[in-house]
Structures are given as C-alpha cells and as structure tokens.
Amino acid sequence: MKAATFFDGIGWREGVVELVDGGARLRDEVPATGIPRLDGVVVGGFTDHHVHLQLVDHSQLACSRLGRVVDLGGDPDVVQRLAVHPVRIEFAGAFLAAPGGYPSDRAWAPDGSVREIADADAAAAAVTEMAEAGASCIKVTSNSVAGPVFTDELLRTVVELAADRGLLVVAHAEGAGESERVIRLGAARLAHAPFTERLDDDQIARQSASASWISTLAIHDDPARAVAIDNVRRFHTAGGTVLYGTDLGNGPMPVDLSPREIAALREAGLDDAALLRALSPVDPLDPDSNLLLLPGSSPAAADPLAARPLTPADLKV
Structure with missing residues (x-):
C-alpha cells in the first residue's frame, strides 16, 4: 500500500493505492501518516474522442x-x-450523410458505415438504429467541399431526433461556414477543430458557449494545421471545451497516445490541467479502470506522454 496523488478529471487529490486480486486499485482516502508514497502521480486511462x-x-x-x-x-x-479489455469502447455507429455526401464515395469507408439520409423518415430510422445498437452519440457529416450536405431543416431534424434519445450530435464540418452552420442548428460537438477557415472572435465566442471541439490537429499539414491551431488557441482562451482526439485510422499513427497530437495541443495553449482535462482520463477510482503512473512527476509537471501502466512492482515497499 502506498500514498498517491491522483487526477480525478478536474483536479488533483490524495488517495491510497493497494493491491487487490493482483492488480493496483485506488482508494479515495487521506493517507495515514508515514505511509510510503508512490514516486509520481496517478491517472486513469486516457480518452481518444475520435477513432x-x-x-x-x-x-x-x-x-x-x-x-x-x-x-x-x-x-x-x-x-x-x-x-478490448480494459479499454471502454463507445461509438456513434454509422456516418449519417446526405445522399451522395461524404464519405459515401470513399474507398476507406467500411461496408455498412454510412447511412444516406434523404428525408425525415430516413433520419428517424437511422437514429433509431444507432440508438438501439448502443450508440453514445450520433455522427453527421457536413462536408461541402466533398459533396452534398444536409439542408438546415433536415440537420435540425436529426439533432431533435437524437435529443429525444438523449444523444448529442457530433458533426464533421468542412467547407466555408459549415462549422458555424452545424453549431447553429444544434450540433453539440465538432469532430474536428475547424480547419477550413479562421473563425473570427465573435464566431469563437458563440461556439465556445455552446459546443465542444475534438482536436485532431495532427492530421493536417500546413496551412490547415496552422488555421486549426489558431482556432483552438482562441477557443480555449474563450473558455471553450477542447477534447483530445486523433482521428485514429486516418493515416499512420500509434494505437495509443499520439505525441504529435499532444505537441499540437501544447502549441495551441493547452498545458498542465487543461491538457489532462482534454485527455478526459477514466475515473481512476472505478475498480475497472486501468491505472497509469507518471513516474517522478508532480501535479505541476505531469506529462501524459510519460505515463505507463501502474504495476504491482510499483507498490512494493
């Protein structure tokens, strides 16, 4: 048993780590005086919000x-x-797209991964299908660069249908004005931080008050990368919620934390607690959570890329 400082998703707290059935488990309690202390800090496994x-x-x-x-x-x-034990998998299900819209014509899109929505009846059927499959959100595409997109009326209908099921809508917005349009129509999250165009400060203020952005900064080359980082920097400064996401599967990248994405988020001004909040670690007090140790770190200098699994050997006195 050892004392440990851990991140609870909002801030740093004190607890005790012990061996339970051969694995490390964290308890939320004030460590007793004199108990040995872990050399480092503890977090739950991180979240990639876009894979x-x-x-x-x-x-x-x-x-x-x-x-x-x-x-x-x-x-x-x-x-x-x-x-994939112990990783929790949440999903949106299929992309909901306008007929002929992105990514219906993409060779990389797996069979069964797109539903082309022509009207409100098709929207209702698709949202019902995803909800009954266990989806935690609904994904829509609004890529005017690549093809047709939903009308305002139909996109608003999808948002309302999803809300009736308790599901938020995540939108792939690409093309001039698309990020503003999908948020105005009720999408609660952007699958990619806006990269098509630099948003003005009024647009940033509106979006920071009503939506969250998934970063995916490292998938871009300049100039799109520079545009996205500038937008994220100002969105974060305005109080907007930025979530770590890589678009895993979009080109070569590790099936793990992405050093390039972490570096891009730091470049956009997210550091320390803000970076950890973007990474949304699983609650480390959950008995099913995989615990990570950042060896030698402190709350003031906790680099997520230094994290490794907490093992029974770490608890030996």
Whole structure:
C-alpha cells in the first residue's frame, strides 16, 4: 500500500493505492501518516474522442495508455461487438450523410458505415438504429467541399431526433461556414477543430458557449494545421471545451497516445490541467479502470506522454 496523488478529471487529490486480486486499485482516502508514497502521480486511462477502429488493429489498444475510445464512424453491427479489455469502447455507429455526401464515395469507408439520409423518415430510422445498437452519440457529416450536405431543416431534424434519445450530435464540418452552420442548428460537438477557415472572435465566442471541439490537429499539414491551431488557441482562451482526439485510422499513427497530437495541443495553449482535462482520463477510482503512473512527476509537471501502466512492482515497499 502506498500514498498517491491522483487526477480525478478536474483536479488533483490524495488517495491510497493497494493491491487487490493482483492488480493496483485506488482508494479515495487521506493517507495515514508515514505511509510510503508512490514516486509520481496517478491517472486513469486516457480518452481518444475520435477513432475509427475498423481501420486499425484495435487489439493494440489493450497495451496502450488509452482507457476509453469513441468510434466516430463505422458499421454499428461490427463496432458494438468489439471488446478490448480494459479499454471502454463507445461509438456513434454509422456516418449519417446526405445522399451522395461524404464519405459515401470513399474507398476507406467500411461496408455498412454510412447511412444516406434523404428525408425525415430516413433520419428517424437511422437514429433509431444507432440508438438501439448502443450508440453514445450520433455522427453527421457536413462536408461541402466533398459533396452534398444536409439542408438546415433536415440537420435540425436529426439533432431533435437524437435529443429525444438523449444523444448529442457530433458533426464533421468542412467547407466555408459549415462549422458555424452545424453549431447553429444544434450540433453539440465538432469532430474536428475547424480547419477550413479562421473563425473570427465573435464566431469563437458563440461556439465556445455552446459546443465542444475534438482536436485532431495532427492530421493536417500546413496551412490547415496552422488555421486549426489558431482556432483552438482562441477557443480555449474563450473558455471553450477542447477534447483530445486523433482521428485514429486516418493515416499512420500509434494505437495509443499520439505525441504529435499532444505537441499540437501544447502549441495551441493547452498545458498542465487543461491538457489532462482534454485527455478526459477514466475515473481512476472505478475498480475497472486501468491505472497509469507518471513516474517522478508532480501535479505541476505531469506529462501524459510519460505515463505507463501502474504495476504491482510499483507498490512494493
């Protein structure tokens, strides 16, 4: 048993780590005087809020520092059956797109991963299908650069149908004015920080008050990367919620934390507690959570890239 400083998703607290059934478990209690202390700080497994598990070797998640992933576009019949202990898999199910819209014409899109929505009846059927499959959100595409997008009326209908099921809408917004439009129509989250254009300060203020952004900064080359980082920097400064996400499956990247994405978030001004909040670690007090140790770190200097699994050997006195 050892005393430990841990991150609870908001701030740093004190607790005790002990061995239970051969694994490390964290208890929320004030450590007794004189108890040995872990050399470092403890967090739960991190969250990647934007992945595509059908496009990668998802079995590698088991050896990663990720404790939760959110699949934002795949065949719901396939994704709902995936299990990678101890990683929690949440998913949106299929992309909901306008007929002929992105990514219906993309070779990389797995069979069964797109529903082309022509009217309110098709929208209701698709939202019902995803909800009954166990989706935690609904993914829509609004990429005017690549093809047709939903009308305002139909997108608003999708948002309302999702809300009736208690599900938020995550939107892929690409093209002039699309990020503003989808947020105005009720999307609660952008799958990518805006990269098509630099938002003005009024737009940043509106979006920071009503939506969150998933970063995915490292998938871009300049000038889109510079635009996205500038938007995120001002969005974060305005109080907006930035969530770590990589678009895992979009080109070569580790099935783990991405050093390039972490570096881009730091460049955008997220550091220390803000960076940890963006990484949304799983509650370390949850008995099913995988615990990570940042060796030699302190709350003032906790680098998530230094994290490794907490092992029984770390608890030896």
